Amino acid sequence: MSTVSASFRTHLARTTAASSTPPLPTGTLSKGASGTAVKQLQTALVKLGFMTQAQMNTGPGTFGPQTEASLKKYQAANKLAADGVYGPKTRAAMLKDLTPAAPSTGKPAPSVTAPAAGLERGDSGAAVKQLQTALVKLGFMTQTQMNTGPGVYGPQTEASVKKFQSTWKLGVDGEYGPKTKAALEKALAGQKPPASSPAPSTPAPSTPSTPAPGKVTKPDMKWVPSANYGSRNGADIDSIILHHTASNNVSSDLATLTKKGTDVSAHYLIGKDGTIYHLVDDKMAAWHAGKSSLHGDTSPSVNARSIGIEITNDGSGKTPFTEAQYRALEKLVPYLAKTYNVPMKNILGHKDVAPGRKVDPADNFDWGRVRRATDAVI
Numbered sequence: 121m122s123t124v125s126a127s128f129r130t131h132l133a134r135t136t137a138a139s140s141t142p143p144l145p146t147g148t149l150s151k152g153a154s155g156t157a158v159k160q161l162q163t164a165l166v167k168l169g170f171m172t173q174a175q176m177n178t179g180p181g182t183f184g185p186q187t188e189a190s191l192k193k194y195q196a197a198n199k200l201a202a203d204g205v206y207g208p209k210t211r212a213a214m215l216k217d218l219t220p221a222a223p224s225t226g227k228p229a230p231s232v233t234a235p236a237a238g239l240e241r242g243d244s245g246a247a248v249k250q251l252q253t254a255l256v257k258l259g260f261m262t263q264t265q266m267n268t269g270p271g272v273y274g275p276q277t278e279a280s281v282k283k284f285q286s287t288w289k290l291g292v293d294g295e296y297g298p299k300t301k302a303a304l305e306k307a308l309a310g311q312k313p314p315a316s317s318p319a320p321s322t323p324a325p326s327t328p329s330t331p332a333p334g335k336v337t338k339p340d341m342k343w344v345p346s347a348n349y350g351s352r353n354g355a356d357i358d359s360i361i362l363h364h365t366a367s368n369n370v371s372s373d374l375a376t377l378t379k380k381g382t383d384v385s386a387h388y389l390i391g392k393d394g395t396i397y398h399l400v401d402d403k404m405a406a407w408h409a410g411k412s413s414l415h416g417d418t419s420p421s422v423n424a425r426s427i428g429i430e431i432t433n434d435g436s437g438k439t440p441f442t443e444a445q446y447r448a449l450e451k452l453v454p455y456l457a458k459t460y461n462v463p464m465k466n467i468l469g470h471k472d473v474a475p476g477r478k479v480d481p482a483d484n485f486d487w488g489r490v491r492r493a494t495d496a497v498i
């Protein structure tokens with residue numbers, strides 16, 4: 121038997137919270153309570169977006185007015201009695217919300233299925249909730265958005281259905297009919313939407329053929345050429361650098377990363393719906409790393425030797441990277457690592473090559489998913 125120190129338990133709680141489902145205390149907690157159980161509850165509220173990390177930091181482990189207010193907000197959003205007391209019903213609702221959208225293998229959990237067709241704005245009930253759950257799982261709606269009206273087909277659900285329809289090349293009417301249902305079933309079964317045709321103006325760059333013994337194939341991507349790039353000056357690609365854009369909006373990210381004069385770019389951008397935008401030919405240097413070094417090495421520059429991938433996310437550390445983004449990265453990063461022989465130690469974040477200057481990708485980014493997928497092929 122060994123005893124586990126309090127600080128180590130705290131460390132464990134923190135580590136768990138950062139990566140997957142935080143543990144939830146059993147029993148009842150209300151204002152005035154304190155200790156590890158309260159801290160677990162606060163961690164869950166932070167993760168669910170009902171409390172900020174800063175609010176939690178004012179009294180971690182102490183059930184004060186802030187914790188009570190956050191809990192009430194959560195209860196109200198989940199149609200529970202908003203009494204600010206944490207009990208079995210609140211715990212059950214939180215457990216459900218905190219369960220990761222899908223296992224890391226990328227295969228959908230069998231519990232999420234497509235409801236019967238014939239839903240539109242104004243409808244409500246279990247079928248709508250089922251539809252929303254599927255949209256959350258596929259990254260077309262966030263859990264927080266769903267929580268604003270679970271089971272109610274409002275403007276948010278309509279917008280998410282439209283996004284889904286657009287990605288799947290369906291008629292974009294925001295209504296859940298038979299064709300949308302069929303596509304939703306395919307998506308939940310792990311199938312990819314139909315490939316987009318490249319922009320007619322600029323031909324897509326030639327890409328290396330799939331490497332010989334590789335189990336990797338080039339993922340579907342959209343060629344949206346950027347005006348911002350330069351020569352690699354003879355440097356070979358030996359690294360992959362991940363970023364968050366710090367905006368939560370793929371349209372503005374695309375504009376920033378492609379328009380002449382911004383002087384920033386990346387080779388790839390991953391939208392919240394999992395679309396991979398290819399912005400700069402891999403053969404050229406994109407302008408994403410700035411003043412950086414690879415394991416202390418500044419020559420050649422990180423821009424000259426790396427592939428840069430931007431991920432649309434506000435970078436707050438609270439906004440989850442979407443399931444669709446992880447699935448895209450689980451295809452793109454292994455594909456690039458295999459194609460260019462990039463070792464695992466050179467698959468890094470911007471903050472790793474510019475420590476002290478950069479913080480991206482945010483701490484809630486799950487590196488495990490990217491590394492496991494890459495490890496399987498290199």
Ligand SMILES: [Zn+2]
Pocket residue numbers: 362363364408470478480
């Ligand atoms: Zn960055």
